[in-house]
Amino acid sequence: MAESYDAIVVGAGPNGLAAAITLAQAGRSVLVREANATVGGSCRSAELTLPGYIHDICSTVQALAVASPFLRGLPLAEHGLELVYPRASYAHPLDDGHAGVAYRSLDETAATLGRDGAAWKKLFGPLVRDWEKLAPALLGPLISPPRHPLALANFGLKALRSARSLAESWFEAEHAKGLFAGVAAHSITPLEWTATGAFGLVLGTSGHAGGWPVARAGSQKVAEAMASLLRSLGGRIETGARVENLDELPPAKLILCDVTPRQLVKLAGTRLPEGYKKRLQSFRYGPGVHKVDWALSEPIPWKAAGCRDAGTVHLGGTFDELSRSERAPWEGRYADKPYVLLVQYPFDPSRAPAGKHTAWAYCHVPNGGDLDVTAQIESQVERFAPGFKDTILARGVMTPEALERHNANLVGGDISGGANMFWQLLARPALRANPYRTPTKGLYLCSASTPPGAGVHGMCGHNAARLALKAELR
Template identity: 50%
Template structure:
């Protein structure tokens, strides 16, 4: 394999392109928009100089990512910023569940739920160097530290709603439930605790980082890394059918299944085409950015 085309320049598409380019593959990324990044883009919104992110502004998993840690993206201007408080889930009475970097400080703020919080996260955070790579990488082989991973994963199969019932305070339930909701699935379903456990463990271990200059700085740094490796990026290159794809040995799509089905059409096996066209997106998220003067 000597050539590859990646359709879509979101962070996953750029990561795939960089991985291929590092292996010596001639890579071209096609992006329909005028700028790279997909949801990892930033823009000036309601006030001059005030940067907004199209999608996520906070990246709990970024600093612990084995892939990002294999790159020196600071050379391309990516710098991470910390906040004193990572997250607050507010309640109507003016209180809220507060996530701090320290497990102990977070637990202290949760009153009667402090012991439960320490039990869920203290061990994982203390052993994050052993557990983190396994959590953030595909499980393609037997984990190097199976006991530590098993301790982290023991509550992961539970529905998030079941684990929520273990909390006794409104603040504890709010903090757990708000972050577990990032699974974008009904919280009574199995395995919905896994995302909450991962995001909260990352918050305590690494902090919920913000990219200086907005999330677009992440995409810009990845694009610069790819270009430095010899990869090419074509913006304004919308792909709507197979005819828009250049000849290459490999084509990867950083798109959703329905988009891929429309592009490849009958080139897909019928069973896969049916599955892709039946794909349904999960619930949406509504984000409000406040300009504080």
């Protein structure tokens, strides 16, 4: 007879592993099934260009891992994880050769922003001060009452506005507006939409309060550390074990799925009632990304010196330029001069042979788009770093389709587990008192398609497992 478990988790991404760890910490027997040969989901690394050059397939900067109340409490360093911090979290250059740079220090950041420096400090200062109160509320389940309502209300008054409204009301010059636009554009939505300001505030504050580190030797180390911890708690992981239907699984009181709504409908089959299934089928996916990895002969030759301090560099010029770029994929178009999110690793020499370097960048494109925009991405880098193209030793290109092949949760290249429109952030994946619990007893969703959404924080899995423990495994 098949061995039975208290819980089975389908998918070994950070959220699936977080759910399994939470259950194992509570003394429950747990099996994790993963379709790929390695754990990690979007948190994996590989030699995508040349031997000896390590590239992160998708997730790389671990800003939310540092902010996560769950991951911060795990002894992942004991299981091989080491985080490496650049001097600055992110930067945004303009064509004048100057860049706004977000350092941990608000004063140092303000010094890069001229007359807008004081306004940047006034906007972010209270949020940095209250970050330890805000992070658990922002990353926790929406159904829990806030422990610090005043701090959350102060955040909400700013966060519910669009990124454009916030930037134009707080800043005068393009350097500060661009610095804010670059981080708000992580939302992968038009910057005029409601609550896009929240992305700029949350990620911007995390850069000052905790920094934007990477995992030494690749993001795979995050997943491997989580897997090692789970095994030490008695959890079992099976890789190369694709699940086509939940009926294939061994007996279990609880099943948690680290998949998007599209996959859940397929996996659950007739287990889901038709009404709920229709709501999942109406779940909207956002734009895809087109990604380029590079093996480089030397560091990127930025015109703006401050960009050399940053791990992440947002490219695209002024706020208006970024705004036009981010509207394009929603309208089924490709931007001629796209917003480019670039990550470089001169502060982590373990990722390349001695004296060499790696970097990657992506831009947002229509979901499932197949147009090769590598030239447009590299032209944007060259625009702010003349001579960059001469440093390229090799490149690896990933279209939205290729990203989805690496991880089925990246539907059409959507790296957020679903579009980040305001209403879908509130009703993710469907409007329910408990968004993780399906109408089917013992069946839960624990992916980035549930609150609080995308990012390597593990909170979707942790939140789902905590609520499931209370409801199903008392």
